[in-house]
Amino acid sequence: MRLTSSAITIAVLGLGFTAIAQQQGPAEGQPPSTAPSAPSSNQPQVDESALRYFASQGDTRRVNAEIARLRALYPNWTPPSDLSQLSAGAVAADPIIERLWNLYKEDRVAEVRAAIAERQSSDPNWKPPDELVTALDTVEARRRLVNASDSGQWRTVLTVATENPNLLTCMNVDVLWRVAEAFAKTGQPDRTRDVYTYLLTNCANPGERLATLQKALALLPDNQVADLLQFERKTGDEPDNFDSIRGELARRRVERAANDETMTASAEDLATVDRLIRSSDEPGPVLVLAWYNYHHGNPARALELFKTALDRNGGGKAAEGYAMSLRALERLVEAEAFAYDWRDRAPANMKIYLDVATALLAQDPPPRLEARIVSRIVPVVASQRFPDGAQAIGWYSYNTGQYQRAREWFRQALKWRADDEPSAYGLALSAQQLNDRANFNAIVAQWRDRSERIADLAAGATPRASRQRVSQGQLLQPADREPQVSVRSVSVRTEAPRAFVERSTVEAEPRLRRGGHRTCVMTRNSKGLAPDTALTLGWCLMEADRPMEAVDAFDQAIRRGSARTREEAAYGKSLAYLRKNLTAEAAVAAAQTPQTGGRRIELSASILGQRALAAYRDGRYVEAILALSERARIVPEQTDLMLIRGWSYYRLGRYDDAEKIFRAVQRTGSSKEAGVGLNAVMEARYPTRQ
Amino acid sequence: MRNFARRGSTLLPWLLAGLLAAAPAATPSWGLAVQPLNVVGTLPSAEWEAYRSRFVEDNGRVVDNANGNISHSEGQGYGLLLALAANDRVTFEKIWTFIFTELLIRDDGLVAWKWDPAARPRVTDSNNATDGDILIAYALAKAATAWKEPRYAAAAQKLARAIGKNTFGRIGGSVFLLPGAEGFNEGERPDGPVVNLSYWVFEAFPVLAGLAPEYKWNSVWREGVGLLQQATSGRIRLPADWISIQRRMQTKPADGFPPEFGYNSLRIPLYLLRAGMTDLEWLRALRQRWSAGNEGVAVVNVVTGNIRERLTDQGYTILSAALACALDGTPVPEGLKTFQPQLYYPSTLYLMTKSWLGEKHPQCV
The missing domain is CATH 1.25.40 (Serine Threonine Protein Phosphatase 5, Tetratricopeptide repeat)
Known part of the structure; x- marks a missing residue:
């Protein structure tokens, strides 16, 4: 067994003193310099009686422990070269000493203390050997430190460590770990790192060294753990192998990136996690990689991985991801069927089921669904009181010509979420279809100030009415028949709204691009959509004059899409903000992704024009002129x-x-x-x- | 100490409730009221040996054999005091070593109260029990003097300071003793502060005040007397073990505890006697209640006056005998003179009483 140098004692002690001084003020701590310097400054007579005693007993373990302890205390001391010379004859003559060491050897500390007290009460001048006293103090200190640490009494741990520096050696790696933990638990992670550093610098046992890094993983920030890897010993009799620590750090990095779309994991880390997956049957690393793929635009790969995680008993989390991946791949029928089976596993599983079911129903044009699917969605939506689901059932009913049912579900959705404008709009449309003037008027009265499109409905614009009449022919169609043209296309505005400036270009672009596609998927939440789908939805919503919803859709496309998609989405987002006269936001959106020349000029001109108008309206005439002049530099x-x-x-x-x-x-x-x-x-x- | 199960059986009929009105509030200073005890050498070695061999392990652990063989700070404290009374320095040192290594681990310097050999970690509740802290600090202080051991003196002083710092609560203008550093004070429970009058080991207060004079031991001591008078002023004239002092002039049994004069409170008269505070009128009322012709020592509901359990172990009945001796000079009955230890708690009370009788009233035994 390799012995520790005294350096660690001294170094950790120094840390300890500093830390304790921080906690208790300078009065109670000893000055840091005394303990380390004391042994070397005046060479004390080293008491080898315990060593001799253990040697005479043939107790090699304790001989080694004693040598280590003495070395820690007296750096310049060298143990006797030939232990066999330590014959029994050298043992101290006093028989009580032998008895005391025997008790000590059996770990009966209380009895040693008691026997000393007994002897002293009969012979007040008698003194136990210093070495025995030190040994007892050390054993007691270790017990107190361990007990305090087991009970989370961290300041006691640090106090005991400071008062008993000879505990802090490689002989007591467990004590060092506990001291390191106490530093961490008292908000001194740098000291924790220092203890680990000294341990890795000085202590030789490879198992303990690896365990030290495992402790560090639990207590230190990852970058500090990574710093500790430099102490890996690659040569020697017992080289270290810290690969498992590297693997865990890589797994954590990928895990962090998995939950943050803006972070990318390195290829090396991804490969490491891949190796972890192949070298174990655990679902953990599979899930990490699956989520990473899911959130980084690769739902197909995510789906495979979630499947693997499911096969490894990954449970509800894996099922959630699997359903979300199906959804992202727009395999909504499968997603609904799968998520249905898992819905009661955990709240997150219920949530994804409701999302998937809602998305399934809200597709536009409405999908051909088996009656049993719709009828199993309905009770879940009802029992979960899920307004988005109610709204989706409303649209599904509406789009399949079941207006009474639609009216009920829109009303239900509003009951669960009073400010749900799309449901109010749906309710108004349904009431109109049913010629239900009372309900129509009620909803219009309630919403006309909050919803332009409901106000427009009340105004009864003719092109709209004519299209609505087209769909009345399907009024009585059952839900499971193939639906016809969506009635919801009525919401498309033929007239550009408030875009005061450059209206023609702003409006023309999406129409040119999207041609005849006029209907929008009725999901409230565009998260989880594939980028191109999100982009299409965004343009569709622009056409339907729902610019704020369009912003969400464009955002989704910006997050996930290719460079080209991002550019177009940023453009769309700028136009959406311009539509709402949100000039500043439009400018930010335009800057989000570089635009090609023509578009950049168009957007800038629009933004500056609106800025000038806004400044003029607010009476900031100088600014209005400045904006106009800036604009005049790029367009007439x-x-x-x-x-x-x-x-x-x-x-x-x-x-x-x-x-x-x-x-x-x-x-x-x-x-x-x-x-x-x-x-x-x-x-x-x-x-x-x- | 906490609410441990204490065993006993029934004996005497219930006859009458409290008789006397509340005594006028006495406000003695302890120079007058607490008479110091010697403690050392007041316990016959045979009786101590019977106790030690049954309840104290070689590693210094005092075992509560009626509660799953756990140990607690209270038991360790009693163990120290009794070892001192028997002048048994060896056992004292063992018991202290156990306290020091196993229980004296709290960051605030108080003693963790509960240690269970069957649990890991063995300290199963690291809160303290203030009576345990007081008993330990007091025993260490007495032993330091008796045996001239500076280690004990230093430990006693540290612990006394920790008690003063962490267990003295304040409400209004008064300072009182919290049963534990956590969980009993105002704001820590709806009916807080909650106190336990049997945690006032009155005889210890002047000694600990000498060790940690920066804390208000005298005020806390006086508050204990005042709260006792307040809590015994009702019809039944018995305090509940656990008392809410949210309204100090209208104390009431604490929520979540039985409204009983129970195993805890039995110690109040013992502590009063040991401190020489025999002038309290309440002790006379209790003497009458406990006398052979009346209900005897019992666990009593302090609201209804109903007896839940009559206590016949000699460790409980000797309390009544001690009261009779102190107030009327009545000798202890022959049947109580021989120690027959069975359970930790009554055996402890027995020796605590015997030790005091031996020092102050040898004629009664």
Whole structure:
């Protein structure tokens, strides 16, 4: 057995002193310098009586332990070279000493203490050998330290360690571990690392060294554990093998990246986890890699891995991932069937079932579903009081011409979530279909201020009504027949809303791109959609004038999509914000992904135009002019914006500039608006003219 | 100590409830009220030997054989005091070693109260029990003087400071003794603070005050007397073991504990006698209740006055005999003079009483 150097005692002690001093103030701790320096400064007489005694008993284990202990205490001491010279004759003459050492050897510490007390009460001048006292103190200290550590009394652990530095040796690796843990539990992780560092620097047992790193994994941040790997001994009689620690660190890195789409795991780490998967039957590493693939745009690979995890009894977590992967792959029928069987396993499994079932029902056009599937979804949605599910059943019913049923489910959804605008809209549509004026009027009265499209319904725009009539023919179609054209396409707006500037380009783009595709999948949550699907949904929602929902869809496409998809999605997102007059957000979105030249100019022009308008509305005329000038550098200024510029100059009292602009507008043929401006300038210049 | 099961059987009929009105609140200073005890050499070695061989293991563990052979800080404290009374330094050292290595592990310097040989870790509840802390600190202090052992003196002082720092609660203007550092104070339970009057080991207070004079031992001691008078002023005239002092002038049995004058509270008269605080009127009322012609020593519901259990072990009946001796000079009956240890708790009470009788009233035994 290799013996420890005293360095660790001294070094850890120093740490201990510092730490204790931090806790208790300087008064109670000894000065750090005394203990380490004491043994070397004056060479004390080393008491070898215990060593001799153990040797005479042939107790090799204790001889070695005693040598280690003495070395820790007296760095310059060297043990007797020939242990056989330590004959029984050298044992101390006093018979009580032998009895005491025997008791000590049997770990009967209380009885040793008692016997010393007894002897001292009859002979007050008698003193036990210093070595015995030290040995007893050490054993007691170790017991107290272990007991305190077992009971989570960390400050006691540190106090005992500080008062008993000779405990802190490689002979007592368990004590060192406990001290390290106490540092961690008292908020001193750097000291924990220091203890491990000294242990790895000084202690030789490879099993203990590996166990030290395993302890570190539980107590230290990963980067500090990784730092400790440098102490791996690759040569010598008993080389270390810390590969399992490296594997765990890699697994953790992949696990972190698995839950964070913005983080990418290195190929090396992924390969390590792959090896872990192949070298064990555990589901743990499989799940890590599965989630990583799921959240990094590879649901097909995720599906395979979740399947493996299921085969390894990965349980509810694996089932959740499996269902989510099916969903991401838009294999909704399979996803529903699978998730149904797992729904009661855990709340997360129920949640994914409801999500999948909702997505399944809300497809547009509505899927051809077996009656038994719909009828098993319904009671689950009902018992879970899941508003999105109720809404989805509503749309499914509506789109398959079952308006009464649709009306009921939309109403139910609103009961569970009062501010659910899509359900209110669905309810209004259903009521309209059923010619239910009372309910229609009630819902319109309640929602017209909050929902433009409901207000529009009430206004009764004609193109909409005509399309609705088309679908009335399917009024009585049962749910499991193939549905016809979705009625929900009525929500597509034929008229661009508030985009004041560049309306034509903003609106034209999606239509050009998406051609005849007019209907949108009715999922509330676009998370989990494949990027291209999300992008399509985004454009569809733009067409349906639901820009805020479109933002979500575009976001999903930005998160997962290829560079091309991301660019288009960022473009769509900017347009969506512009539609809502959210100029600043639009600018941010436009900057999110680099755009090609034409689009960049288009977006910038739109954004600057809206910014100018907003500034003008708020009376910030200088800013309005600045935005307009910036815009004019990239595209020619159109008439309406020239008027804004003119009025801005006017408000600022720059009448000459205003007049110049108004006259220019006049020349383009918009004489009426220009005339108003010119008159105003005249009035301002010659106020007394009556 | 906590609520351990204490065993006993029934004997006498219930006759009458409390007789007397509350005594006027005495506010003695302890110079006047607590008479110091010698303790050392007051216990015959045969009786101690009977106890030691039955309840104290070689490693210094005092075993509560009625409670799954667990140990607790209270038992270790009694063990120290009785070893001191028997002048048995060897056993004292063993018991202390057990306390030091196994129980004196709390960060705040108090003693973990419960140790179970069948559990891992063996300390199954690291909270303290303040009576255990007081008994241990007191015994160490007395032993340090008797045997001139500075290790004991240092340990006693550390523990006394920890008691003063962590177990003295405050409510209104008064300072009281918390049964444990955690879980009993105001805000820690709905009816908190909750106290246990049998945790006031009155004789220890002047000694511990000498070790840790920076804490208000005198006030806590006085509060114990005041709360005892308050809690014994009702119709039944017995305090419950666990008392809520949320309203100090209207104490009531604490929630979640039986509203009983039980095994805990039996020790209150013993501690009063040992401290020489015999002037309390309540002791006379108790003497009457406990007398042979009346109900005797019993566990009594302090609300209804109903007896739940009559206690006939000599460890309990000797309490009544000691009261009769102290107040009226009545000798201890012959049948109580021979020690027959069976269970840890009554045997402990027996020797604690015997030791005191031996020192203060040898004529009664």
